[in-house]
Amino acid sequence: MLHIGILGPPGCGKTSIFKALVPAVVDETGGAISREIHLGQVKVPDPRLDELHAIFQRGKQVNAIVEYVDLAGFSRSDVSRGGYDAQFLGQIRSCDALLHVVRNFELPGLPKPDPLRDYQADFQEFLLSDQMIFEGKLQRLRKEAQKRKDPELGREINLMERCLEALQNEQPLRELEFTPEEDKLLRSYQSLSAKPELVLLNIAEDDIRGSDEMINELKPAIESPKVSLTVICASIEMEIAQLDRESAREFMDDLGIKESALNRLIQASYKLLGLISFFTVGDDEVRAWTVKQGTKARQAAGEIHSDLEHGFIRADVVNFKEFQPRGSLSACRKDGVRRLEGKEYTVQDGDIIEFRFAL
Numbered sequence: 001m002l003h004i005g006i007l008g009p010p011g012c013g014k015t016s017i018f019k020a021l022v023p024a025v026v027d028e029t030g031g032a033i034s035r036e037i038h039l040g041q042v043k044v045p046d047p048r049l050d051e052l053h054a055i056f057q058r059g060k061q062v063n064a065i066v067e068y069v070d071l072a073g074f075s076r077s078d079v080s081r082g083g084y085d086a087q088f089l090g091q092i093r094s095c096d097a098l099l100h101v102v103r104n105f106e107l108p109g110l111p112k113p114d115p116l117r118d119y120q121a122d123f124q125e126f127l128l129s130d131q132m133i134f135e136g137k138l139q140r141l142r143k144e145a146q147k148r149k150d151p152e153l154g155r156e157i158n159l160m161e162r163c164l165e166a167l168q169n170e171q172p173l174r175e176l177e178f179t180p181e182e183d184k185l186l187r188s189y190q191s192l193s194a195k196p197e198l199v200l201l202n203i204a205e206d207d208i209r210g211s212d213e214m215i216n217e218l219k220p221a222i223e224s225p226k227v228s229l230t231v232i233c234a235s236i237e238m239e240i241a242q243l244d245r246e247s248a249r250e251f252m253d254d255l256g257i258k259e260s261a262l263n264r265l266i267q268a269s270y271k272l273l274g275l276i277s278f279f280t281v282g283d284d285e286v287r288a289w290t291v292k293q294g295t296k297a298r299q300a301a302g303e304i305h306s307d308l309e310h311g312f313i314r315a316d317v318v319n320f321k322e323f324q325p326r327g328s329l330s331a332c333r334k335d336g337v338r339r340l341e342g343k344e345y346t347v348q349d350g351d352i353i354e355f356r357f358a359l
């Protein structure tokens, strides 16, 4: 399951965004600084899955799930400690991706809004925190290397040195290229600057119609590999999340909002993380699964169950786009668009797959 952290300085709108995304949460923390962590699971909306479920009528519909974490409460004004505290950073480290909120509305008691200032302060802080972790790690590894010769250790030291050099040059690790082995090793360090970020410019209600200009102005300074910027008005989105579908549509039309934050942010997060969905039609459920782009059929089977991966024989595949105009799997087979694929087949977004396996 995808784990997405919502972070940003005090009062930037994290909890409001969390409530817009996870409507069931009724807990009120208001503007007060709180140390609570909110956790909420959200179904990934996918109209293709809705359609498949309606056609096949097999028991439950199981959407993919994303988990959002509202990373609350710390004070940057606590200068004696300097920026974020360790507990907060630790919480961010365990996330797959970040919704990084920056405030662009006035709030009594807080400095004048300056989204770029806030973003860059966080950015520097993440680089510094990674740098400290990598320096400590490198020191330990070098000591170890003096005691014993081990080519693996040597490789890890090289990797650490490369990362550290990048960090010292203010280059976040998400911009570096790694081999799959290096990637695996690095994952255990949970580097902050390696995380993909969707930066959310949180604006005042009155600015919704002028938001394109704001975004275009900030884009060059913020967008970079695996970082993209989008706008949100958290207070409005929170209201939308509480309305029924029809009233929400009307309200959004009035305000010139095309799509709710929930749909928009999930889709943007998937794109940012290079994720795709495939579907399975079982006896008692029609279900969506999430995998990384480039996943092979056999690995995809492993998402469902390790038995399917180990005993993998073949996969029956038809893409939703081919399925939709035909409306049944047998028609797809007849037309030759549903076909058998081997373990090396690269799964495509929207594939409907039936795995064949032997136990």
Ligand SMILES: Nc1nc2c(ncn2[C@@H]2O[C@H](COP(=O)(O)OP(=O)(O)OP(=O)(O)O)[C@@H](O)[C@H]2O)c(=O)[nH]1
Binding pocket: 008, 009, 010, 011, 012, 013, 014, 015, 016, 017, 029, 030, 031, 032, 033, 034, 072, 073, 074, 105, 106, 107, 202, 203, 204, 205, 232, 233, 234, 235, 236
């Ligand atoms: N005008 C305006 N106010 C907002 C918006 N989003 C949040 N606020 C207000 O800003 C205040 C702080 O919002 P929260 O969502 O609690 O912010 P937070 O980041 O969770 O704050 P902490 O958890 O205290 O760090 C609240 O009074 C919100 O009503 C917005 O889009 N527009």
Ligand SMILES: [Mg+2]
Binding pocket: 014, 015, 016, 029, 034, 072, 073
């Ligand atoms: Mg909060």
